[in-house]
Amino acid sequence: MKKSKLIPPIMIVVAVLATIMLNQEEYSEVTLINKILIIAGAAIISSVIGYFLLGTDVDKVDPKPTNYTTSKIDKKNSNRK
Secondary structure, eight states, X not given: OOHHHHHHHHHHHHHHHHHHHHTSGGGTXXXXXXXXXXXXXXXXXXXXXXXXXXXXXXXXXXXXXXXXXHXXXXXXXXXXX
């Protein structure tokens, strides 16, 4: 899965949680435009952080390691015979 598929869900989750938190009674003094700016800022910052933390590619698999120790042992055994 690429980063571009993971960033929008992160933004949506953060925006929903920020909306829920800002709609509580404690924040009734915050104006609507400020709430929108806080929600948008939280979504953008979380997506930027997620973009850098996810790395280059999420599904990229490391190549199979080559086992040099077995090849060295095989060479030693063939030289002894």
